[in-house]
Amino acid sequence: MTDLYEDLAPRRRTAVTFALLGCAFLGMLDGTVVGTALPRIVAQVGGTTSWYVWLITAYLLTSSVSVPIYGRFSDLYGRRRLLLSGLAIFLGGSLACGLAGSMEVLIVSRAVQGVGAGALLTLGMALIRDLHPPHRSEGLIRMQTLLAAMMIVGMVGGPLVGGLLADHAGWRWAFLVNLPAGALAAALIALLLPDRRPPRTSGRLDAAGIALLTAGLSLVLIGLSLKGNTGRGWSDPAVLGSLLGGVALLVALVPVERRADTPVLPPRLMRRRTYAALLAGGFFFQVAGLPAGVLLPLYLQHVRAYSATVSGLLLLPMLVGMIAGNRLTAVLVLRSGRTRPVLLTGAALVTAGTLAFAALGPGTSPYLVGVWLLLVGLGTGPAMGGLTIATQGSVPHADMGAATAGSALSKQLGGSFGLACAQSLIGAQVSAAAVGSTVAWTGGVAGLLAFAVLLLVRESGLPARQPAAVRT
Template sequence: MTTNEIYDDLTPRNRSIATFALLACAFLAMLDGTVIVTALPKIVEQVEGDSSWFIWLITGYLLTSSVSVPIYGRFSDLYGRRSLLLIGLFIFVAGSLACALADSMVFLIAARTVQGLGAGALLTLSMAAIRDLYPPGRSTGMVRMQTVLAIMMIVGMVGGPLLGGLLTDHASWRWTFLINLPIGGTALVLLSAILPPGRTARVTTGKLDALGITMLTVSLSLLTIGLSIQSDRTGSQQFGWTHPAVALPLLVGLVLLAALVPVERRAQTPVLPLQLLRRRSYTALLTGGFFFQAASLPISFMVPLYLHDVRHYSASSSGALLLPLLIGMAVSSRLTATVILKTGRTRPVLLVGACLLTAGAAGFLLLDDNTSPVLIGVWLTLAGLGTGPAMGGITIAAQNSVPPTDIGTATAGSTLTKQIGGVFSLAIAQTLLNQQDVATGFTSAGVGGAIGWLGGTAGLLALVSMLVMRDVLVFVPGKSSPKAMALADSRAQE
């Protein structure tokens, strides 16, 4: 029995309840990646330590949530999603409770790391399970749910710091973790009761790919640590790319990642199926997702720094001036769904998105101390309109560019490359900022140059990736012919 057939007996009501519980899971994972940012000073003040602890509270979560993504995705294709998702959700809720109860920095970092281990399942398996609930015959619902998921992820990314600040100021920093308990607990109960047990039709043979799992985990961990240390501004010392603390983990991580290729070729049940990378469209989508995130993430992080440090706006005013970015993302995410549902095509909206994102990011090259907030809003709107198609469109296209038995792996690959693209771009942005004189704070030239050059270049590379990609069609009942879908699938494999 296939995964889609397992869900055929779900009533419309239970399907809707399961969908919203899965959306809540993805939202929690995205929210917890950002909600802690504004609470960090208060956490360090009340628990122990100094600002040097900031990076490890962030990196601990980022590390485990990133390295576990491909493992969750691959294992869910082999053994089914329900059990892995419930395990991940339980780990996330337990980790959140441990974070809220922490009375030492070491314990908090450890709990935060456990929380990230569960978040890796939420980020990947919730999106894959939504695709299972809405197979080709229900593609209209699938695209709409992916759009809602993209909007929730946008709100989590942009609204997380605001929520964290409000909870910290008016309640306690511990509520940034306690808020996960009722939402995560409810989702755990609902999914346990509604999702039927079962697994995909794939029959797994051979040994567990223990060596591949180990090498993949260690290599991604080292890359994440190296990039995080390089991008850290909170400690008394900032490390450059050639410093051993940065260069050594990056070098070893890259070597291990390269050595993983022959290991996976020989594995009977590889954790990283290399045959998917032979599909032209899927590989182009992974590359494009990396560059989309690399172009967009510095904007949401660095524009508030410019507004606060250079223009001396209040925190609430800076947040309000970011609304064009959020609105642009939400509007274009909805338009992306509309276009895909009308045409069944994914490539055109991704091409337009890359062009808009490149234009919006490049506009910041003109940023100075007196730039009109209206003009900044125009650039942010363009960047938001360009980012929106990638939020859900990349995932939809990636899932439809591979066989149904590899949807979990494809979703994990899309999620992972976006995360690494974001971490990499922040490290590069930090390097560009360090070339300016920041003794008195951020400068308009530094922020504008970092966003413009990094975002513009990454946006162009995302555009090239989408030009290289073969169009991936999404089956739309009444509009897509089986012959056209078969032809598109064969072209995607070229």
């Protein structure tokens, strides 16, 4: 693989990499920071319970739908300018959120913020891979570990940061705090990262494909959000209609993309067995692991009567497992050049860890629960960095942006689908049996499906490094 930034000085490479990690962190953090601040927002701005759902869904929707568009356009027109544009949109949306005087304006501003956020994680990860190609394995291992840690801090720390800011600084600072951090990242990228663009491509813009993809994904995500956040049934007209309409539009997208000169979703990628299997694996990994992290706090607080702080501490084994699993995955993949054994091991661990929750009871030892959570974390760790490395290595460099975006999108869809399924299984009950069986069923079935599809993966031929060449 060609090193596009071979001439970049080490210090500049490091500074730009941390700026890219900061972009990814902002995109992840803003997806979770609003939850705990919602009561204060509604009390001051006004609105009803229905607004809660749309304030969260607006960001999820636009950030997810824009991911494949950013990824494909970065392959065609370069990543640096697109990332800076996305960051500018994100910061503009953050400022508008912080200044919003009505719930309608706040929801629209969150949607704008999400349009920019779609670039942060996707293009940030693609540029990190450009800066640290496989022959620079030491740097790539460190970056995958830092990226995983930032993603975990964003997922877990978002609600805490939102609550603290809402209580002590005002809810508007949950959005305004993005401005100095984002401006610093933008300055570093603009000043230190050279503009590397691919050769000019011919062909018209795939406007029809973009329209069908945007509408189809939007309807699917709206259907899943309504199912997971409002408690409606799968047969509810709004849920079922949104899902069926979205699937129909995505099916109609296939022949459009086959005829397009420069398709937004290149069909040739999906014809690659390994790439398609990795996308499906990422989807099922998210379905398997996410309900455990969401439902266990309910069990610990409502069934065991632990405080929010203590329940957060009891989830640490899962977070430690995720960081350790991601780190070990990056090391083993880059040393051996083989991805399938590590990913299959991860799928087996997440299956075993989630199935163990079938034995969860009101008096189960917290230490035993910690062991189960550690297994789940170790199992989902490979899905954070290992799947991305494998996905990027399974396609030509000219398609790496689209491949990275596809991997990120499949995980987002898997998370939404997993939460919707978990909500259907647990219903209104918050008991040990309900939480345990829900985690076991969703995790066990999805873990087995992840294992099955990953058996189809062919090794991508990543260059193996000798153990002595990698410092762990």
